Amino acid sequence: MNSSRHLTRRQFVSSAATAAASALLPGRLAESQVAQGQAEQSSALSNSATPSSREKVAWKVQPFPLEHVRLLSGFFNDEMQVNHRWLLSLPQDRLLHSFRLTAGLPSSATPLGGWEKPDCELRGHFAGGHYLSACALAYASTGDGGIKDLANAMVAELARCQDALRTGYLSAFPEEEFDRLREGRQVWAPFYTIHKIMAGHLDAYLYCGNDQALNTAERMASWAGEWAHGIDDEHMQRILDTEFGGMAESLSSLYAVTGKQQYLDLAGQFEKRKFLDPLAQHRDELKGLHANTHIPQAIGAARRYEVTGEQRYRDIAEYFWHQVTGHRTYCNGGTSNEEHWRTDPDKLAGELSNTTVECCCAYNMMKLTRHIFGWTADPRAMDYYERVLANHRLGTQDGRGMKHYYIPLASGYWKSYNSPWDSFWCCTGTGAEEFAKFTDTIYFHDGDGIYVNLFLASDLIWPGKGVELRQLVNFPEDQGTKLFITAKQPVEMALHIRIPYWATRGRVVTLNGKPLAVETHPSSYVTINRVWKSGDRVELKLPMSLHIHPMPDDPTLQAAMYGPVVLAGRLGDSGLTEDKAYLGYDPVPKGDPIAAPTIINHSKSPAGWLTEALGPALTFRTDGQKQDLSLVPVYRLGRERYVVYWKVQNKAGASG
Numbered sequence: 001m002n003s004s005r006h007l008t009r010r011q012f013v014s015s016a017a018t019a020a021a022s023a024l025l026p027g028r029l030a031e032s033q034v035a036q037g038q039a040e041q042s043s044a045l046s047n048s049a050t051p052s053s054r055e056k057v058a059w060k061v062q063p064f065p066l067e068h069v070r071l072l073s074g075f076f077n078d079e080m081q082v083n084h085r086w087l088l089s090l091p092q093d094r095l096l097h098s099f100r101l102t103a104g105l106p107s108s109a110t111p112l113g114g115w116e117k118p119d120c121e122l123r124g125h126f127a128g129g130h131y132l133s134a135c136a137l138a139y140a141s142t143g144d145g146g147i148k149d150l151a152n153a154m155v156a157e158l159a160r161c162q163d164a165l166r167t168g169y170l171s172a173f174p175e176e177e178f179d180r181l182r183e184g185r186q187v188w189a190p191f192y193t194i195h196k197i198m199a200g201h202l203d204a205y206l207y208c209g210n211d212q213a214l215n216t217a218e219r220m221a222s223w224a225g226e227w228a229h230g231i232d233d234e235h236m237q238r239i240l241d242t243e244f245g246g247m248a249e250s251l252s253s254l255y256a257v258t259g260k261q262q263y264l265d266l267a268g269q270f271e272k273r274k275f276l277d278p279l280a281q282h283r284d285e286l287k288g289l290h291a292n293t294h295i296p297q298a299i300g301a302a303r304r305y306e307v308t309g310e311q312r313y314r315d316i317a318e319y320f321w322h323q324v325t326g327h328r329t330y331c332n333g334g335t336s337n338e339e340h341w342r343t344d345p346d347k348l349a350g351e352l353s354n355t356t357v358e359c360c361c362a363y364n365m366m367k368l369t370r371h372i373f374g375w376t377a378d379p380r381a382m383d384y385y386e387r388v389l390a391n392h393r394l395g396t397q398d399g400r401g402m403k404h405y406y407i408p409l410a411s412g413y414w415k416s417y418n419s420p421w422d423s424f425w426c427c428t429g430t431g432a433e434e435f436a437k438f439t440d441t442i443y444f445h446d447g448d449g450i451y452v453n454l455f456l457a458s459d460l461i462w463p464g465k466g467v468e469l470r471q472l473v474n475f476p477e478d479q480g481t482k483l484f485i486t487a488k489q490p491v492e493m494a495l496h497i498r499i500p501y502w503a504t505r506g507r508v509v510t511l512n513g514k515p516l517a518v519e520t521h522p523s524s525y526v527t528i529n530r531v532w533k534s535g536d537r538v539e540l541k542l543p544m545s546l547h548i549h550p551m552p553d554d555p556t557l558q559a560a561m562y563g564p565v566v567l568a569g570r571l572g573d574s575g576l577t578e579d580k581a582y583l584g585y586d587p588v589p590k591g592d593p594i595a596a597p598t599i600i601n602h603s604k605s606p607a608g609w610l611t612e613a614l615g616p617a618l619t620f621r622t623d624g625q626k627q628d629l630s631l632v633p634v635y636r637l638g639r640e641r642y643v644v645y646w647k648v649q650n651k652a653g654a655s656g
Contacts, residue, residue: 054256056309059374061444061451064460066140066207069439072457074474075635076438079397083435084138086401087131088147095127096157098172103161113422114585116172121188122426124172128158129196130429136200136207137436151204155213158201162216168223170197170216178227181239188243191270194220195245195296196429202253214257221254225266240272243293248300252307264307272297279316284323284345291336292426295324295364302371314375321372324365325384330409331549331559331644332566332634333388336361349554352410352645354589359404362392363430370441373453377444379523382453383501385441389454390476391566393434395635403431405587407634411643412593414576422584443469449494451525455481465491467532476565476633477617480541490533496525497540502563506543512536546607546620551645558599558648560610560620560631567610567620567631571596571641581639596643597627602651609648 071077093109098118100107111118116126135151138144162170169175171193180187198220204213224247228236251267254260275294278285279301286294298320305313327345329335334357343351366388373381395415396404402417405427418428443460444451450462455475461468466488473481483495499507499520507520511528520526528538544563551557560567571594580591601609602624611623613630620631634644 054259054307057306057314057375061374061377061446063370063374063440064443064445064462066137066437066439067143068461068463069442070142070459071439072459072470072472074457075394075476076456079394079435080141080438082397082399082401083134083432084142084144084147087134087138087432087436088150089401090131092150092154092157095131095154096161098123099128099158099161099170102172102174103164105161105164112424114418114424115426116424117585121173121177121190122193125193125196125426126424126429128154128170128172129193129198129200130426130432132158132197132200133203134429134432134436136203137433140207141437141439148208151208152210155201155204155210155216158197159212159216162219168219168226170220170223181242182227182231184238189245191224191242191244191247193245194224195247195250198250198254199246202250202257205257217250217254218258218260221251221263221266224251225262228266228269236269237273240270243290244270246296246300249296249303252300252303256307267300267304270300276301276316279320280312282315282319284327286323286328286341287344288340288342290340292339292358292360292364295361295368299364299368299371302368306371317368318372321365321368325369327552330357331561332357332391332407332409333365333384334358334362334392334407334409335365346552349551349557354408354410354413354593355406356409357392357407359392359396359406359427360430362388363427363434366393366434366441373441373444377446377451377525379498379525380501382441382498383523386454386500386564390564391634393431394476395633395637396431397435398638402582403428405583406589408589409644410593411596411645412571412641413589414573414580414639414641415637416581416583416587416589418587419582419584423587425587427587442471449496449527449529452481452483452495452497454498465493467491467493476563479544479563480539483538483540485532485536485538486534487532487536490531492529492531494527494529495532495538496527497538499524499526500542500564502544502547502561503542504545504547506541508539508541510539510541513539546610548606556648557645558606559644560607560646562618562620562633565618565633565635566644567618568634568637568642568644569596569622569629569631569646570637571629571643573640576639576641594641596646597625597629599646599648600625600651601648 071080094112097107097109097111115122117123132151132154135147139148139151158170162168177187177190181190198217201213201217204210247270248267251263255264255267275297298317301313302317304310305317323345324335328341330348336358337351337353338355339358366385369381369385392407398417404415404417405425407415418425438456439458442454442456442458444453445462450469455473457473458471459468468486470484471481499522501523503522509516509518509520509526518526547561549559549561574594575591580589599609599622603609609623610620613619613621618633622628
């Protein structure tokens, strides 16, 4: 493709998608391309690259392009490869079946089941949206041309369906669903699905350089604009009571890419005032709301801020993020019970069930967190991101690539996965995307240096500085990390390494084997600013310790953590048949829990009822109980019952 066209494309892409845009360079940059890469990356990362730049707010720190980061051996690479193989295994004729029938095109493929079933009102959300995004992300994260070919083939076939419909409309269900939406009749969430399909095509454009995908997304947006034309504001606000996903986000990003004002104007029509207005006034009125209907709206506000510079939208996004992460999350960073925020802030003790922490919510909160961090470089944002990554995302996939919908936090339940062909839930889709892009937040940078945010084994190249960085760590088992520098020539640069909230003692930083006299504090970055040369190495020791995460409204209800890791007590696999582990259309686990024992703490230490056990790393046991149980990281659990929140009493038997 023409490199000058790539440069133009990069200039107008959003801050949030900087990594995506830069991924258009084919393959990883060779040393001979460093100078060219530096010039192109500078243009990509500057939101004021040209007078017509659509981005009004530059991120304080930027993510590296996905193609410049590669995972090395470890838990996360293993999980990414499982997901990668699963994506490659899905037959596109089956994925396209309902799209073709809706467009009047022939299809003899066997239909998919679950939420892609031909009579499901959400059909197409995975096949035309999540799947396309996941393939594009997987290509950018691995360089696998085969999965890029799958994404491009999917774009071409979906464009054929759109051409057959002639209006710009593209979905696996007919436009009749939108008639019902306009008329106030019962319908599931048609714009939610349109958003997923549009987002999938934007990702195919940004990560794979597919111009046809951008054309398809623009035609979809034009159709949506025609549909909304003439609907007055009051009527549109009623329409927005039906879940509509991230329409505002994708339309704002489409404006950023193309500069066409009508897309930004249309994004403004997808603003639900009764949700956004209280947040702008710093009022938490989230009680009773469906969580994952509204988290994407906060992301939409973040994008609106970035492309318009209007402070109101930043206020909305930041206040929402602080309220959810500070007052409506469990120990693993997840939020929601029965998919809703059912209570006032900090009232979670009564919100433990088999349907806690929907996985889509975690995916979208992580997306929003990247915006917050990009604006602020606040290490507390990465503390939260790490907590969700280690305890909510890692471990929500089995060895075949099947994904969770919920992570039950009520005692005595178990994890459940989608079935191979009869589920295709929303969380199947966001899981496929998340497991394709573990590289997107490990490293950020400003003009002067690298931010090491996450401790994942990986390689990073920074063409603009002529630097490569290798991180060797077995997170989350290792208590620290090692960083190795390779530089084409000596280069002055700052290396900012996150000191996480859980590293409360014994922190040591060494440079080339010698301790550095630097101050370190939990929830901060330690900065090493020097002239780096090949062979330089930094080692960071971060001893872990046991600590307790109590419920805010009942301190006797406690989760145990070791460093960044949530520990779960093992309660066995009694009664867990195949049908309880792998679910179909309905993602709610079927069956009754078993009781977990009450803990008697004989120590003054809050975690005195726990002791480290012999065996694999991060294995613990309860201590001094009538029946001692083994505890392991929650991400290690498979088909077994467990307990995360324990009822703890002092040795006299009184709660406390």
